[in-house]
Amino acid sequence: MITTLYNKFDKKKISTLPRVIFPGKIVVVLTESEAEKAVDYLLSADILGIDSETRPVFCKGKHHKVALLQVSTHDVCFLFRLNLIGMPPCIIRLLEDTTVTKVGLSLHDDFMMLHKRTDFTTGKFIDLQNIVQEFGIEDLSLQKLYANLFHERITKREQLSNWEAPILSDKQKLYAATDAWACIQIYERLRALRSTNNYETIKVAEPEKVVSRQSENSESTDK
Numbered sequence: 001m002i003t004t005l006y007n008k009f010d011k012k013k014i015s016t017l018p019r020v021i022f023p024g025k026i027v028v029v030l031t032e033s034e035a036e037k038a039v040d041y042l043l044s045a046d047i048l049g050i051d052s053e054t055r056p057v058f059c060k061g062k063h064h065k066v067a068l069l070q071v072s073t074h075d076v077c078f079l080f081r082l083n084l085i086g087m088p089p090c091i092i093r094l095l096e097d098t099t100v101t102k103v104g105l106s107l108h109d110d111f112m113m114l115h116k117r118t119d120f121t122t123g124k125f126i127d128l129q130n131i132v133q134e135f136g137i138e139d140l141s142l143q144k145l146y147a148n149l150f151h152e153r154i155t156k157r158e159q160l161s162n163w164e165a166p167i168l169s170d171k172q173k174l175y176a177a178t179d180a181w182a183c184i185q186i187y188e189r190l191r192a193l194r195s196t197n198n199y200e201t202i203k204v205a206e207p208e209k210v211v212s213r214q215s216e217n218s219e220s221t222d223k
Contacts (some may be wrong), residue, residue: 003199007138009148020152022177024075032088038078039090045073049183050104053163066113067163070180077177083164087118097123103187136201149189
């Protein structure tokens with residue numbers, strides 16, 4: 001059976017899809033010693049999903065440093081609370097590693113925020129936004145990509161929550177873990193489709209632009 005993809009997924013349909021959540025174990029990392037153990041575990045995996053969260057800014061001119069780095073295997077996600085532990089050497093080791101494939105989305109933004117905390121040399125990373133173009137997919141958001149490939153919905157309700165809160169809520173933890181884990185799911189689905197070539201990408205017709213009568217009259221006058 002051929003898998004049908006769309007160059008642009010209808011955002012209106014996303015709310016009707018069943019919700020997907022990270023099905024594994026979530027571990028919040030609060031100390032450097034915990035981070036050391038977590039990084040050792042992560043670098044023993046064959047693939048990792050990665051994402052980061054920063055406390056939102058609601059007033060002009062104010063900025064926050066990245067507060068959370070979430071890194072997931074297929075079944076365990078570690079939430080590194082960078083606002084509490086900073087960027088210890090083990091985190092740098094993880095980011096600079098060149099042996100384990102790490103998959104993310106819009107990694108340029110994540111790296112830019114992480115570099116504001118400390119310098120590091122980027123290791124082995126794959127940005128999903130660079131891969132989806134091969135399939136004729138124009139969407140660049142995680143939510144739309146996941147809906148397109150799996151017909152399931154990733155909720156974004158916690159995106160603008162306080163990621164520097166003393167204690168992360170269960171909803172925040174699940175949101176963060178799901179985003180990192182979903183990167184692995186998308187990457188592996190795309191690899192499978194590429195290997196079999198058993199898919200078709202349908203180009204969705206762009207909605208026609210409605211020209212107001214005032215604009216028409218203006219154009220007529222210009223002529």
